[in-house]
Amino acid sequence: MSYLRQESLFTLQELFEMDQKDRFELIFATIDITPALVLLRKSTRRGRTEVINYRAMIYSLMAQIVERIPFVSDLVKRLKSDVAFRWYCGFSLNDRIPSESSYTRLVTMLSQSNVLSLLFNQLVLSAMNEGFIADDAIAIDTTHVQARDQAPQKKTKPIKVPKKRGRKSKTEQATLQEQNATEDGAKGIYEKQIADQLDESVDSLIEQMPIDPKWGIKCNSQGKNVFWFGYKVHLAVGTKSQYVLSQILSSGNLNDGKAAIPLLKQIQTRFPNHVIRYGILDAGYDHEPIYAQLLQM
Secondary structure, three states: OOOOOOOOOOOHHHHHHHOOOHHHHHHHHHOOOHHHHHHHOOOOOOOOOOOOOHHHHHHHHHHHHHOOOOOHHHHHHHHHHOHHHHHHHOOOOOOOOOOHHHHHHHHHHHHOOOHHHHHHHHHHHHHHHOOOOOOOEEEEEEEEEEOOOOOOOOOOOOOOOOOOOOOOOHHHHHHHHHHHHHHHHHOOHHHOOHHHHHHOOHHHHHHOOOOOOEEEEEEOOOOOEEEEEEEEEEEEEEOOOOOEEEEEEEEOOOOHHHHHHHHHHHHHHHOOOOOOOEEEOOHHHOOHHHHHHHHHO
């Protein structure tokens, strides 16, 4: 039996032009990923020739967010099946599509360095210099992010021994005060009062930020409690430009108010010439040290 090859109604170039590729081009042209490429470059020319297209991999991770692709496995499938999408991300038709493990190693290398923070600062500074960000008011709030790790089993709390009634002796009071002072000294900055953050540097606050997935609880707009296992993303956003000026990732059980001062100090350190006149926050941030930090800025 003979077969006839069906001719294409459109050429590959015509298919590319019909797709809405402009948004990818605008996004990729705005963000300079040179620092990330320098980080991923081989330190020596010896050994096997590098065949991974890191530029296209980074662009595809950006496209994953734009296209709302949930998992890396779905991204790899999309790259293999969608020729136009693969071309827009920077892969040539002869490039081998990286595996999921390759993407995992790439994300690990980027997250363990300060490259992403550097790219973020460059983008915001560029927007400020071009006049897109002139906000004198910022809004601070938090959103939750579920972890893909399995939540640990709930541990049973030990039974507390009932306290002895009556006034303690002077010896017992001195011992208790000494014990409390020792425990307070061993606490981290986020286990102490919010006022203790005012004297800490922004680098110290970011370094000590807890980022392990934990159970979190939050009251939604309907007045019902929402539970999740994972993280919180704390954001400070310009109310007019809607640019994110500062962001922090924390454990899901961190109090919202304890992330406000680190967010404000990040803005103060990264963009010292940017003037903040108003802070817009909900009742979860109603703490005097936060007002003091805003007033100081």
